[in-house]
Amino acid sequence: MSLTHTHSRFNSTLTSQCQNCSLSALCLPIALADEDINRLDQIIERKKPLKKGEFLFRQGEAFDSVYAVRSGTLKTFNITSFGEEQITGFYCPSELVGLSGIDSGAYPVSAKALETTTVCEIPFSHLEELSSQIPSLKHQIFKVMSRKISDDQQMMVLLGKKNADEKVASFLLNLSNRFKKRGYSASSFRLSMSRGEIGNYLGLAVETVSRVITRFQKNELIHVDGKEIEIVDFPEMQKLVGVASDCGKISQI
Amino acid sequence: MSLTHTHSRFNSTLTSQCQNCSLSALCLPIALADEDINRLDQIIERKKPLKKGEFLFRQGEAFDSVYAVRSGTLKTFNITSFGEEQITGFYCPSELVGLSGIDSGAYPVSAKALETTTVCEIPFSHLEELSSQIPSLKHQIFKVMSRKISDDQQMMVLLGKKNADEKVASFLLNLSNRFKKRGYSASSFRLSMSRGEIGNYLGLAVETVSRVITRFQKNELIHVDGKEIEIVDFPEMQKLVGVASDCGKISQI
DNA sequence: GATAACTATTGATCTGTGTCAGAATAAGCT
DNA sequence: AGCTTATTCTGACACAGATCAATAGTTATC
Numbered sequence: 001m002s003l004t005h006t007h008s009r010f011n012s013t014l015t016s017q018c019q020n021c022s023l024s025a026l027c028l029p030i031a032l033a034d035e036d037i038n039r040l041d042q043i044i045e046r047k048k049p050l051k052k053g054e055f056l057f058r059q060g061e062a063f064d065s066v067y068a069v070r071s072g073t074l075k076t077f078n079i080t081s082f083g084e085e086q087i088t089g090f091y092c093p094s095e096l097v098g099l100s101g102i103d104s105g106a107y108p109v110s111a112k113a114l115e116t117t118t119v120c121e122i123p124f125s126h127l128e129e130l131s132s133q134i135p136s137l138k139h140q141i142f143k144v145m146s147r148k149i150s151d152d153q154q155m156m157v158l159l160g161k162k163n164a165d166e167k168v169a170s171f172l173l174n175l176s177n178r179f180k181k182r183g184y185s186a187s188s189f190r191l192s193m194s195r196g197e198i199g200n201y202l203g204l205a206v207e208t209v210s211r212v213i214t215r216f217q218k219n220e221l222i223h224v225d226g227k228e229i230e231i232v233d234f235p236e237m238q239k240l241v242g243v244a245s246d247c248g249k250i251s252q253i
Numbered sequence: 254m255s256l257t258h259t260h261s262r263f264n265s266t267l268t269s270q271c272q273n274c275s276l277s278a279l280c281l282p283i284a285l286a287d288e289d290i291n292r293l294d295q296i297i298e299r300k301k302p303l304k305k306g307e308f309l310f311r312q313g314e315a316f317d318s319v320y321a322v323r324s325g326t327l328k329t330f331n332i333t334s335f336g337e338e339q340i341t342g343f344y345c346p347s348e349l350v351g352l353s354g355i356d357s358g359a360y361p362v363s364a365k366a367l368e369t370t371t372v373c374e375i376p377f378s379h380l381e382e383l384s385s386q387i388p389s390l391k392h393q394i395f396k397v398m399s400r401k402i403s404d405d406q407q408m409m410v411l412l413g414k415k416n417a418d419e420k421v422a423s424f425l426l427n428l429s430n431r432f433k434k435r436g437y438s439a440s441s442f443r444l445s446m447s448r449g450e451i452g453n454y455l456g457l458a459v460e461t462v463s464r465v466i467t468r469f470q471k472n473e474l475i476h477v478d479g480k481e482i483e484i485v486d487f488p489e490m491q492k493l494v495g496v497a498s499d500c501g502k503i504s505q506i
Numbered sequence: 507g508a509t510a511a512c513t514a515t516t517g518a519t520c521t522g523t524g525t526c527a528g529a530a531t532a533a534g535c536t
Numbered sequence: 537a538g539c540t541t542a543t544t545c546t547g548a549c550a551c552a553g554a555t556c557a558a559t560a561g562t563t564a565t566c
Binding site for chain 4 (some may be wrong): 211
């Protein structure tokens with residue numbers, strides 16, 4: 001799949017997929033020398049697109065790769081002992097899925113496409129080997145994993161301490177930031193997940209998500225048209241996320 | 254406890270602290286060759302004990318080390334924009350604190366001792382360097398971080414989907430497992446954190462934690478005496494964590 | 507060893523969000 | 537297109553857990 005040659009040729013558009021990838025500044029290759037990007041490039045396999053609803057991997061399957069999302073969106077989720085789905089994350093382009101499988105050697109979650117989605121498969125044993133030769137790549141992997149840990153901890157705070165309004169506002173602003181980082185509009189975007197999936201992720205009932213979104217629209221914080229979202233009043237949304245509603249319950253200062 | 258020396262010497266007890274440490278089977282050195290353990294050992298600094306309430310590091314401080322708990326317990330927490338404390342984790346002996354600081358170069362949380370606590374300081378730049386020379390050490394670090402990611406995701410599920418009973422039961426069984434892993438009793442242990450800290454961590458009010466614990470005792474699931482906990486009915490507790498209370502709300506199978 | 511200062515427990519009440527039910531809308535499918 | 541199925545919205549009601557309040561127990565301090 002991946003055609004990689006460093007020497008100048010006509011088809012330079014084909015020489016290095018990573019180098020030409022618009023996401024390379026966000027994904028793993030950041031801060032790598034050109035020759036190192038090429039080496040990384042050689043171990044990466046571009047897979048054929050997943051259609052909506054298809055699995056990238058399933059909970060319990062043997063772990064052997066992490067995946068970088070190139071386009072589309074994925075969700076990861078657990079199936080509880082009773083068959084209930086529990087969404088643990090959404091993944092947008094440039095983001096890495098599957099890191100939680102390293103420890104046990106099996107994916108502890110399933111990953112499913114929310115829309116047509118393409119990914120780069122990065123076989124982990126190769127990546128690990130390559131990271132021994134390229135210190136900055138190793139550092140980059142540590143950083144990505146560390147980032148995931150602190151992001152997840154922010155999510156824990158959100159789930160444990162925030163009310164429905166704060167949860168939904170946080171969720172929308174978080175998506176906004178991720179779109180912005182990739183050069184898309186921070187204020188206007190399309191939700192690839194359903195209200196039900198948002199609720200599942202945020203620990204809310206579908207009805208609550210729907211009501212909060214409707215109320216946000218009524219109060220002119222956002223404008224909604226089905227899955228299209230426009231954030232109208234950023235300051236007010238940020239206020240909602242930051243402090244708000246805690247004004248009375250300062251437990252320890 | 255475990256004395257492992259390849260070369261016979263008198264002072265082998267002093268040559269390598271890690272080799273003699275009863276936690277080495279759980280901490281980073283696992284699966285390292287003896288000579289590699291010695292190299293790791295050389296970069297580690299044993300610090301003087303922290304007294305209850307003292308900080309190991311503070312949110313916002315420059316990151317330069319991760320720490321392995323040797324004895325005692327730590328909590329990590331955020332201070333929100335309004336001064337409220339939000340506990341993100343408790344750390345027992347053999348567990349690594351500070352991994353979330355790698356990404357941004359600053360600790361995103363504070364770490365504070367819940368009782369007299371000793372730690373091993375592991376300067377991260379040295380660890381990273383050493384990991385280039387010892388592939389199994391690098392692998393070990395990846396595993397530890399990956400484990401943290403999947404643990405945190407379990408915690409997200411707990412916070413988002415479980416009710417008070419399930420939260421408290423999960424918390425107690427989780428502690429029980431961690432004690433067991435270190436060779437202590439799985440059924441009898443001492444909580445080093447207050448009810449308030451448990452509630453803060455689990456997203457519950459102090460009063461709720463207290464009530465749930467009292468009820469568990471009344472139903473003979475556990476026996477409580479202040480901070481001393483004895484888990485009496487493991488099967489029932491596990492049932493509480495596993496399925497329970499979801500029997501009516503199967504959303505998608 | 508007495509006093510102060512937290513920490514835990516228990517009861518009464520209030521409220522945010524879940525649950526149930528039904529209608530409106532959108533998305534797939536033949 | 538037209539039918540089916542899934543998703544979203546809206547209202548009515550219920551309840552788990554928060555909050556308020558007051559007591560009892562524990563730990564720290566001088």
